[in-house]
Amino acid sequence: MSGPLWSRLSDIPRLLWARSDHIHEKHIALHRKYGVVVRLGPNCVSIGTPSAIPAIYGTGTNLQKSDFYRVLQPLAHGRVVQGLFNTQDEALHRALKRPIAGIYSMTNLVSFEPYVDTTIRIFLQRMEEQQAKQPTVNLGAWLQFFAFDVMGEITFSRRFGFLDTASDVDGIIDSIYRFFSYGSVIGQMPVLDRLWAKNPLINRFLPSKNSSVVAFAVARANERQAASEKGTVTDDYEYNSRDFMSRFLETRQKDPSLPPGFLTAWTTSNVQAGSDTTAILLRAIVHFLLTHPASLAKLRHELATARAEGRLSDVVTWKESRDLSYLDACIKEAGRLHSPVGLAMERVVAAPQGMEVCGTHLPKGTVVGLNPWVVHRDKRIFGEDADEWNPDRWLRPKDEQRAAMERSLLTFGAGHRTCLGKNISYLEIYKLIPTLFARYDITFETPDEWKLVNHWLVFQEGFNVTVRIHDEKKDVEK
Numbered sequence: 170m171s172g173p174l175w176s177r178l179s180d181i182p183r184l185l186w187a188r189s190d191h192i193h194e195k196h197i198a199l200h201r202k203y204g205v206v207v208r209l210g211p212n213c214v215s216i217g218t219p220s221a222i223p224a225i226y227g228t229g230t231n232l233q234k235s236d237f238y239r240v241l242q243p244l245a246h247g248r249v250v251q252g253l254f255n256t257q258d259e260a261l262h263r264a265l266k267r268p269i270a271g272i273y274s275m276t277n278l279v280s281f282e283p284y285v286d287t288t289i290r291i292f293l294q295r296m297e298e299q300q301a302k303q304p305t306v307n308l309g310a311w312l313q314f315f316a317f318d319v320m321g322e323i324t325f326s327r328r329f330g331f332l333d334t335a336s337d338v339d340g341i342i343d344s345i346y347r348f349f350s351y352g353s354v355i356g357q358m359p360v361l362d363r364l365w366a367k368n369p370l371i372n373r374f375l376p377s378k379n380s381s382v383v384a385f386a387v388a389r390a391n392e393r394q395a396a397s398e399k400g401t402v403t404d405d406y407e408y409n410s411r412d413f414m415s416r417f418l419e420t421r422q423k424d425p426s427l428p429p430g431f432l433t434a435w436t437t438s439n440v441q442a443g444s445d446t447t448a449i450l451l452r453a454i455v456h457f458l459l460t461h462p463a464s465l466a467k468l469r470h471e472l473a474t475a476r477a478e479g480r481l482s483d484v485v486t487w488k489e490s491r492d493l494s495y496l497d498a499c500i501k502e503a504g505r506l507h508s509p510v511g512l513a514m515e516r517v518v519a520a521p522q523g524m525e526v527c528g529t530h531l532p533k534g535t536v537v538g539l540n541p542w543v544v545h546r547d548k549r550i551f552g553e554d555a556d557e558w559n560p561d562r563w564l565r566p567k568d569e570q571r572a573a574m575e576r577s578l579l580t581f582g583a584g585h586r587t588c589l590g591k592n593i594s595y596l597e598i599y600k601l602i603p604t605l606f607a608r609y610d611i612t613f614e615t616p617d618e619w620k621l622v623n624h625w626l627v628f629q630e631g632f633n634v635t636v637r638i639h640d641e642k643k644d645v646e647k
């Protein structure tokens with residue numbers, strides 16, 4: 170198996186790559202140099218082809234998540250909180266997922282739409298207030314405020330208050346950012362986490378560590394419990410009986426054997442796994458459209474036509490957006506070129522005899538994973554222009570190549586640990602993006618301003634854009 174010489178001896182090189190903030194670029198370069206199977210560490214292998222997806226993630230394979238995910242388990246009062254996303258324990262994962270998976274299904278989706286609408290309206294109102302003061306807004310920050318507040322709204326019937334205050338309430342965004350920043354680097358050598366952050370001996374002498382997301386989730390659960398005892402409305406808390414929290418509480422009422430800690434695990438997963446990811450994909454879509462004027466013109470033409478034919482509401486509905494095929498292609502292409510997850514999703518070979526992947530034998534205990542940033546640039550699947558933005562690739566007839574492209578997308582993961590909130594995030598994205606581009610003229614204040622920072626999620630920093638109210642009539646005439 171090939172790879173850099175030092176990677177045979179130590180995990181330090183991959184820790185240093187992660188510290189560089191550009192590990193996704195390093196992984197792409199390593200695969201282009203060494204081929205499909207690349208050694209990243211003495212016991213860690215990256216696979217660079219989608220053909221390995223079924224073997225590593227397929228339902229029925231029993232590869233568990235690696236210790237990387239243990240590093241991503243937050244602490245509350247000094248104790249580890251395992252959630253749906255970060256647990257390595259498959260029995261716990263099944264117990265956590267089975268009672269609530271249906272809540273995230275496509276059929277349930279429309280019941281969440283009114284909460285997304287409420288947050289979109291606040292978002293538009295706040296953008297317009299800002300625009301009245303000065304045309305340049307940091308759209309990256311506003312999209313993040315939106316994505317966090319919408320999760321607060323659909324989970325707890327309560328926005329965090331990011332949009333209302335235009336600030337990072339209780340430092341939640343910053344704390345998740347620092348958490349992923351720590352996890353992405355230390356996750357390359359998880360033993361360091363055991364020795365330091367999760368070392369019970371050290372923790373005994375330090376003030377008890379508490380994740381602010383977990384603290385927020387617990388506070389909302391307590392608030393809700395109090396509100397439920399008094400009825401649906403208290404002096405300061407009106408909640409909707411169909412939000413996630415209500416459904417989670419109903420689930421526990423139906424099966425009281427479910428531990429109370431599950432409520433925290435479920436609600437925390439929503440905020441931790443669903444906010445920054447959605448914000449990153451929203452930003453990526455806006456970025457690619459603004460940097461590719463021909464695409465932007467096509468999308469705006471699609472939106473203007475739909476509006477002229479009465480097929481587009483002011484706040485675009487989920488149903489309306491499903492008929493916008495160019496929008497659909499742009500969203501898929503942005504997820505391909507800028508997958509929010511930018512590291513390999515690591516699993517551990519479990520079979521005593523090891524396993525064969527792409528002609529290479531991996532012994533039991535090998536950590537193996539696929540990085541979406543590598544796989545999504547496979548020219549055999551996506552074509553010679555795999556490095557380029559080209560939404561039209563998703564509009565080709567539904568032939569074998571198109572099916573292979575669909576199978577190769579890892580934007581939302583794969584197999585039984587695939588993203589539970591994909592439908593929810595699509596609901597937000599398929600509504601907000603057309604609403605935004607049908608309503609505003611959006612241009613970059615200064616191009617090329619964004620900087621990518623890979624902390625497991627590939628964050629974009631600095632995203633100043635000019636937003637102007639859109640002249641609808643002019644566009645319809647085009």
Ligand code: HEM
Nearest residue numbers: 253254439442443446447450514581582586588589590594
């Ligand atoms: C664009 C938005 C999103 C992206 C790109 C995304 C991506 C992913 C990926 C790649 C995984 C699998 C990680 C792995 O195998 O290690 C995952 C898991 C997960 N995601 Fe998402 N996600 C998004 C939005 C959401 C939302 C909105 C929610 C909640 C409402 C959510 C909840 C979860 C949960 C609970 C898991 C763990 C599932 C399990 O292990 O059973 N995600 N997500």
